[in-house]
Every structure is written in structure tokens, then in C-alpha cells.
Amino acid sequence: MKAIVTDNAPKAIGAYSQGVDLGNMIFTSGQLPIDPKTGEMPEDVKDQAAQSLKNVKAIVEAAGSDMSKVVKVVIFLQNISDFADVNEVYSTFFEEPYPARSCVEVGNVPKGALLEVEAIAVK
Numbered sequence: 001m002k003a004i005v006t007d008n009a010p011k012a013i014g015a016y017s018q019g020v021d022l023g024n025m026i027f028t029s030g031q032l033p034i035d036p037k038t039g040e041m042p043e044d045v046k047d048q049a050a051q052s053l054k055n056v057k058a059i060v061e062a063a064g065s066d067m068s069k070v071v072k073v074v075i076f077l078q079n080i081s082d083f084a085d086v087n088e089v090y091s092t093f094f095e096e097p098y099p100a101r102s103c104v105e106v107g108n109v110p111k112g113a114l115l116e117v118e119a120i121a122v123k
Contacts, residue, residue, distance in 0.1 A: 008058035010034040019059040024123050026063045030076065030116040031055035032109070045082045045114045049089040052117040057093065065121045067093055072120040073101045079114070080105035086115060 004019035009031065012018055019028040033041050033048035036055070042048050057067055075086060083103060090101075099119070109116050 004028075004059050004063045006058050006062035008036060008062065009055040010036045010039075019063060021063045026060055026065055026119075026121040026123065028056050028059045028119045028121075030074075030118040031059070032111055032113045032116055034111070034113075041111065041113060046085050046089050048114050049086045049117075050092075052113075052115060053090065053093045056117055056119045060119065060121045063121075063123070065123045067121075068095065069123065070094065070099045070119050070121045073099050074118045075101065075103040076106045076109060076116045077103060077114070078106065078109050082114060 002021045003017040004021050004026065006018060009018050012029065016029050019026055031052045033051035034055070035041070035051060042051055060067060060070060075090070077083065077086065086103070
């Protein structure tokens with residue numbers, strides 16, 4: 001197992017890696033919508049979805065893969081009523097055949113974010 005490290009996604013803020021590379025599989029940690037350059041988080045849920053997905057993309061690409069090889073995505077929403085807005089943004093990051101996906105409402109998301117996204121990809 002090899003840790004994935006990139007400056008194009010937020011640095012880990014605890015005892016975890018941005019992602020791990022198992023050789024043929026990539027697992028990202030949950031990505032908050034934090035801009036890695038500024039450390040800021042957008043306020044709008046669509047902008048947060050885009051930033052979280054950009055962070056996932058940066059980790060997947062740092063491991064030598066791309067978003068077309070993402071096979072599973074999990075989205076944790078602060079409020080399930082944001083599903084349609086998040087889905088609209090999500091659809092701009094993937095093409096058919098779309099990855100499998102779970103999207104659930106959770107009690108809280110770290111740092112007051114409206115969502116968090118994690119993914120599994122192959123090389």
C-alpha cells in the first residue's frame with residue numbers, strides 16, 4: 001500500500017492519507033470542499049460539490065488514473081434536500097457508464113461543510 005500525496009488537494013488533517021494506491025486500485029479519503037490553494041471553503045452547495053469532486057479528481061490523477069476509471073463514489077450530505085443540486089454538478093465530472101454511487105444524509109460533516117465525497121478507482 002502506498003500513500004497518495006498531492007498539493008492539488010487539501011492536506012490530510014489527521015492520521016490518514018489523501019488516498020491510498022494498492023497497485024491496481026485507488027481509494028480516496030473523504031474530500032471536503034476545501035480549496036487546497038487558499039484553504040477556503042465555498043458557501044454554496046453546488047460550489048462545494050464542485051470543489052470536493054476537484055479534490056477527488058486531483059488524488060485519482062496523482063495516482064496515475066482518471067475520473068473515467070472511478071468505479072464507486074460515496075457522497076455524504078448535510079441535508080438530503082441538496083441532492084438535486086449536487087447531482088447536477090456531479091454529472092459534469094462523469095460520463096456513461098457512470099460509477100456506482102451512494103448518497104446519504106449524515107448528522108454532521110467535518111468543518112461545517114455541506115458535503116464530503118470519497119471514491120474508489122482502478123488504474
